[in-house]
Amino acid sequence: MVRSNAHEKMELKKGPWTREEDQKLLAHIEEHGHGSWRSLPAKAGLQRCGKSCRLRWTNYLRPDIKRGKFSSQEEKAIIRLHALLGNRWSAIATHLPKRTDNEIKNYWNTRLKKRLTRMGIDPSTHKPKESQGGSAQSRQAAVVSHMAQWETARLEAEARLVRESKLLSKLQLLQKISVPPPPPPACLDVLKAWQASNSGGLFVLDSPTSTLNFSINSIATSGGVGKLNGYEDKGIYNNLVQDDISMNNLEASMDHTLLSSDCYNSGTSSYAGELEDNKNYWNELLNLVSSPVESPVF
DNA sequence: AACAGGATCAACCGCCCCTGT
DNA sequence: AACAGGGGCGGTTGATCCTGT
Numbered sequence: 001m002v003r004s005n006a007h008e009k010m011e012l013k014k015g016p017w018t019r020e021e022d023q024k025l026l027a028h029i030e031e032h033g034h035g036s037w038r039s040l041p042a043k044a045g046l047q048r049c050g051k052s053c054r055l056r057w058t059n060y061l062r063p064d065i066k067r068g069k070f071s072s073q074e075e076k077a078i079i080r081l082h083a084l085l086g087n088r089w090s091a092i093a094t095h096l097p098k099r100t101d102n103e104i105k106n107y108w109n110t111r112l113k114k115r116l117t118r119m120g121i122d123p124s125t126h127k128p129k130e131s132q133g134g135s136a137q138s139r140q141a142a143v144v145s146h147m148a149q150w151e152t153a154r155l156e157a158e159a160r161l162v163r164e165s166k167l168l169s170k171l172q173l174l175q176k177i178s179v180p181p182p183p184p185p186a187c188l189d190v191l192k193a194w195q196a197s198n199s200g201g202l203f204v205l206d207s208p209t210s211t212l213n214f215s216i217n218s219i220a221t222s223g224g225v226g227k228l229n230g231y232e233d234k235g236i237y238n239n240l241v242q243d244d245i246s247m248n249n250l251e252a253s254m255d256h257t258l259l260s261s262d263c264y265n266s267g268t269s270s271y272a273g274e275l276e277d278n279k280n281y282w283n284e285l286l287n288l289v290s291s292p293v294e295s296p297v298f
Numbered sequence: 299a300a301c302a303g304g305a306t307c308a309a310c311c312g313c314c315c316c317t318g319t
Numbered sequence: 320a321a322c323a324g325g326g327g328c329g330g331t332t333g334a335t336c337c338t339g340t
Binding site for chain 2: 014015016017051052055056059060102103106107109110111
């Protein structure tokens with residue numbers, strides 16, 4: 001009778017990592033790389049599951065991690081990226097050099113979320129909780145509505161990009177073009193897409209963290225754009241699928257919303273100044289995205 | 299000094315997606 | 320096409336730290 005294999009597999013340890021465990025993991029990865037995470041613990045002499053090792057490495061031990069206080073620029077980036085991407089921490093993390101998704105997620109949940117709530121902004125939708133009177137709040141509301149426009153424009157752009165990408169591959173198939181398509185950009189996501197759209201670019205979607213990693217069909221089957229950051233408007237989706245959106249209109253819309261939206265700096269300086277700051281901010285962000293590897297912007 | 303409550307963050311859990319067979 | 324395994328992601332938990340009384 002097979003008693004149990006309990007005695008064969010060591011009891012896996014949980015909880016906080018000790019210094020010795022860290023050293024073992026570090027030494028093993030430095031010498032052999034992590035390889036298969038599942039088999040790593042045995043090779044490294046650790047009584048942890050592979051998943052735990054991976055987490056420890058990616059969130060703490062990796063040498064290219066910046067720890068400590070978030071700068072105000074990083075805060076701004078997180079808030080705005082969250083407005084665009086929602087709770088997609090890994091995607092947000094790709095735009096914050098040396099920060100982990102877990103750290104960003106924690107920072108959002110423990111601080112930024114509360115701060116926005118205190119300002120009367122719903123952190124999940126980035127919209128004012130209720131539209132009330134008062135000049136400051138009505139201005140804030142107006143500004144936040146631009147964020148919604150932004151999101152709409154973003155969705156339109158994403159869908160268009162997917163369509164164009166599909167169209168391109170279909171064309172290539174049909175024509176049996178022997179010349180390979182241009183390589184995908186190194187870092188391609190919403191911001192990049194927007195940037196490229198301004199120069200009339202046409203590109204293939206190929207980024208592990210890209211928000212463009214879905215198909216039109218998947219949007220349809222997953223309930224439409226409602227999943228994307230809470231802007232539940234099936235009409236948008238229908239428009240995306242059925243209509244050919246004018247890129248010029250899209251650009252104009254994005255330009256307008258980009259330059260207009262700033263619901264997080266109210267009450268300090270003049271509105272015009274805020275707009276200018278905001279414009280500069282986005283330019284900085286886009287620059288950051290353009291040079292993903294060594295960009296100690298923050 | 300002691301305690302309570304809140305804040306912070308490392309780590310775990312469960313689900314989903316991707317890839318190979 | 321179906322299935323299994325591995326890895327990644329986001330949500331949540333719980334231990335620890337901090338601050339106010």
